[in-house]
Amino acid sequence: MSSPADTPQRSWRPSTAVRSAVAGERIDLATLLRRRVIFVVGKGGTGRSTMTAALALLAARAGKRVLAIDVDAKGDLAAALGSPPAGFAPRVVQHNLSVLELRTDESFQEYLNIYFKVPRVTRLTPLARVFDFIATGVPGPRDMLVVGKIAYEERRKEAGSGSPVWDLILVDCAAGGQAESHLAAPKAMLTLVRGGLIRAQVEWIDALIRDPRRTTTVLCALPEEMPVVEAIELHERLRRGSGVAVDLCLLNRAADEPVTASHRRLMSAMTESEHADAVSERLGGSPRPLEAGVDLQAHLYDTTARYLRQLRTKLSMPVVPVPFIVDRTGLTTTRAVADALNGRLS
Amino acid sequence: MTAGENVTVRERRRSPRSEPAGLGRRLGSLDVVICCGSGGVGKTTVSAALGMAIAAAEDKRVLVLTVDPARRLATALGIKGIGAEPVRIPKARLRRAGITIAGDLEAAMLDMKQAWDRMIERYSPDRATAQRILRNPLYQRITDSFVGSHEYAAIEALYELHDAGEYDCIVVDTPPSRNALDFLEAPSRLTDYVGSRLLSLLSGGPSRFGFRAMNFAAAPFLRLADRLLGAEVLAEVSDFVRQLQLLYDGIQGRARSVYRLLRSPQTGFVVVTTLEQGPFTEAEFFCTKLREFKMPLRAMVVNRVLPEVFRDPGGVAAATTLVEDSKVAKWLSDELHVRVAAETARFVGSIFLTRNTLANRETRQLAKLGRIGDVPVVRIPLFSEEVSELEGLVRIAKAL
Numbered sequence: 001m002s003s004p005a006d007t008p009q010r011s012w013r014p015s016t017a018v019r020s021a022v023a024g025e026r027i028d029l030a031t032l033l034r035r036r037v038i039f040v041v042g043k044g045g046t047g048r049s050t051m052t053a054a055l056a057l058l059a060a061r062a063g064k065r066v067l068a069i070d071v072d073a074k075g076d077l078a079a080a081l082g083s084p085p086a087g088f089a090p091r092v093v094q095h096n097l098s099v100l101e102l103r104t105d106e107s108f109q110e111y112l113n114i115y116f117k118v119p120r121v122t123r124l125t126p127l128a129r130v131f132d133f134i135a136t137g138v139p140g141p142r143d144m145l146v147v148g149k150i151a152y153e154e155r156r157k158e159a160g161s162g163s164p165v166w167d168l169i170l171v172d173c174a175a176g177g178q179a180e181s182h183l184a185a186p187k188a189m190l191t192l193v194r195g196g197l198i199r200a201q202v203e204w205i206d207a208l209i210r211d212p213r214r215t216t217t218v219l220c221a222l223p224e225e226m227p228v229v230e231a232i233e234l235h236e237r238l239r240r241g242s243g244v245a246v247d248l249c250l251l252n253r254a255a256d257e258p259v260t261a262s263h264r265r266l267m268s269a270m271t272e273s274e275h276a277d278a279v280s281e282r283l284g285g286s287p288r289p290l291e292a293g294v295d296l297q298a299h300l301y302d303t304t305a306r307y308l309r310q311l312r313t314k315l316s317m318p319v320v321p322v323p324f325i326v327d328r329t330g331l332t333t334t335r336a337v338a339d340a341l342n343g344r345l346s
Numbered sequence: 347m348t349a350g351e352n353v354t355v356r357e358r359r360r361s362p363r364s365e366p367a368g369l370g371r372r373l374g375s376l377d378v379v380i381c382c383g384s385g386g387v388g389k390t391t392v393s394a395a396l397g398m399a400i401a402a403a404e405d406k407r408v409l410v411l412t413v414d415p416a417r418r419l420a421t422a423l424g425i426k427g428i429g430a431e432p433v434r435i436p437k438a439r440l441r442r443a444g445i446t447i448a449g450d451l452e453a454a455m456l457d458m459k460q461a462w463d464r465m466i467e468r469y470s471p472d473r474a475t476a477q478r479i480l481r482n483p484l485y486q487r488i489t490d491s492f493v494g495s496h497e498y499a500a501i502e503a504l505y506e507l508h509d510a511g512e513y514d515c516i517v518v519d520t521p522p523s524r525n526a527l528d529f530l531e532a533p534s535r536l537t538d539y540v541g542s543r544l545l546s547l548l549s550g551g552p553s554r555f556g557f558r559a560m561n562f563a564a565a566p567f568l569r570l571a572d573r574l575l576g577a578e579v580l581a582e583v584s585d586f587v588r589q590l591q592l593l594y595d596g597i598q599g600r601a602r603s604v605y606r607l608l609r610s611p612q613t614g615f616v617v618v619t620t621l622e623q624g625p626f627t628e629a630e631f632f633c634t635k636l637r638e639f640k641m642p643l644r645a646m647v648v649n650r651v652l653p654e655v656f657r658d659p660g661g662v663a664a665a666t667t668l669v670e671d672s673k674v675a676k677w678l679s680d681e682l683h684v685r686v687a688a689e690t691a692r693f694v695g696s697i698f699l700t701r702n703t704l705a706n707r708e709t710r711q712l713a714k715l716g717r718i719g720d721v722p723v724v725r726i727p728l729f730s731e732e733v734s735e736l737e738g739l740v741r742i743a744k745a746l
Contacts, residue, residue, distance in 0.1 A: 257697075266684065266686055283664035285662065285667075293698035294697065
């Protein structure tokens with residue numbers, strides 16, 4: 001395994017032409033999954049973990065060796081893949097698919113171990129605490145641990161063949177603002193750290209994040225006011241702050257099946273008083289409560305459509321609605337979402 | 347099927363709530379009402395509606411302090427925008443929307459940066475110290491990244507407003523944190539942070555060769571930190587830390603007063619949640635913590651509850667037939683003299699069954715609410731129109 005610190009340093013800055021070409025591309029699933037690293041971001045409750053897990057399943061099905069990283073380390077991602085909480089070491093949860101959960105303490109120890117050959121010893125604790133303090137004040141280091149670990153996994157090579165260990169790394173980012181500071185960390189670090197051994201690492205990590213051919217972001221939103229507003233604002237800040245590409249927006253829990261005139265016609269005919277008794281008998285119950293379902297669906301469809309329009313106007317990328325899946329268990333839901341994504345992104 | 351003739355979502359809305367005593371009156375006697383809960387549960391909307399309900403029930407001057415820059419909330423309240431300066435919500439506008447308020451209702455938005463700057467100025471022993479901190483490049487970053495910094499700013503602003511005594515009742519919408527507990531822990535965490543021994547260690551300051559006045563054991567570690575980060579960063583951190591320590595006494599004293607206010611019998615916490623697994627679990631946890639912190643939980647507001655009609659057994663039977671019986675579309679066509687496609691019948695049934703699944707899940711969650719102890723639980727039904735207009739807010743206020 002070659003240390004990333006040994007590889008040649010060349011800060012890759014894509015030209016404006018390349019960046020806009022990549023940004024304007026109508027991304028399909030195959031193109032998306034050809035990236036090396038995909039960050040999945042969005043406000044809490046927008047289904048980030050499920051989306052990350054679904055994309056991971058699709059990539060693994062396509063024969064890629066996939067690593068899914070949970071930055072929040074609440075165990076949501078592992079659960080969405082039908083597995084108990086994973087640890088800091090990648091664990092295989094499906095064919096071709098491993099999960100890893102990031103925690104700062106362990107990240108820090110491994111970071112020192114990887115980059116500075118500092119052995120993992122318990123005596124590190126006082127240093128870890130000093131570092132933790134500095135990390136609270138200086139935004140870079142803590143976030144760098146997260147981004148650094150991801151970048152390290154991206155560079156890992158098989159011992160024998162020298163080919164990459166992972167074809168694709170999917171990152172279930174922490175909620176909104178935190179993801180932003182993770183992604184902006186290398187840039188912030190470059191302005192803060194003018195010397196020290198860290199700088200060299202920071203430079204290649206920064207280059208990885210800013211390379212739209214290798215790294216992209218998927219934005220998750222819900223058809224509600226604040227999640228939509230926040231997705232638009234997050235997109236803006238991500239592009240300006242970290243320079244990471246954002247290629248796709250997934251609108252989760254979309255009600256994208258409209259209520260049509262024929263549904264309404266059926267509903268009113270069934271509840272007309274002259275048919276009511278016969279219909280109730282044939283159906284085994286009165287159809288009257290179903291009207292509430294039709295009303296709610298019509299409302300949710302309108303809401304979804306409105307927010308889809310808003311997102312499509314404000315974001316220069318495909319916005320894909322993902323239907324609300326009501327299954328209970330993690331993996332069943334994830335599989336259903338994966339199928340929906342597969343259908344809508346091909 | 348037993349439900350009456352006109353059971354629709356609309357009708358159900360007017361049916362009596364499970365909690366007949368108005369929350370407006372119950373909370374109206376308090377000085378401070380703090381709305382907590384995880385992000386995305388409609389906390390801001392509920393806070394505004396709660397302020398409205400209190401102003402309707404009591405002849406009081408009520409301020410809603412929001413942290414959420416939701417422009418539509420401002421629109422909904424009938425004002426242009428919500429800024430740091432409180433804005434009065436016109437009574438006439440409220441009356442037109444169907445609610446008459448006895449008191450006064452105002453709204454303001456928390457200005458995070460301003461709250462922090464004022465705090466530094468207040469606790470600094472002199473102007474020069476304050477200026478040095480405010481100018482330090484790390485200062486802004488710290489106020490952004492420090493866990494609980496937004497929460498702390500919110501508490502500070504609340505404390506100041508309460509202290510000024512201009513309002514009879516202040517309703518606070520807490521910041522959308524990952525962990526609602528951050529709000530409760532913010533004051534002590536800040537005290538710990540500023541007073542930590544590591545800070546004392548660091549404020550010795552680095553020399554050209556790394557850290558100078560260092561105890562023997564710590565030295566090698568700091569040398570390594572120095573190597574990792576570069577000496578300049580450490581110098582900046584160290585300088586910042588030295589300044590910050592001068593504020594310790596002030597911050598510690600204030601943290602104590604703030605906790606006194608949060609534990610006061612004149613303060614009430616309202617936990618807002620939906621019945622989704624994530625927010626619900628967090629709300630339960632938060633209620634337990636409130637008890638642990640000896641802070642008074644006054645009510646729980648369960649937002650966006652699916653109407654009862656989605657649990658109707660007759661409806662479920664009818665919907666199931668529409669989905670599963672392949673001959674039903676043909677039968678309906680003959681009976682109703684309307685052409686009914688199989689897909690049309692299936693769709694009408696399936697959208698009901700989806701909501702029924704969710705409604706049943708919600709019922710199981712609601713049953714767990716008993717565990718939080720003896721506090722009023724108010725359910726706000728999921729309305730078939732989005733709450734963006736004042737009428738929507740009024741409807742929630744009335745539900746409260």
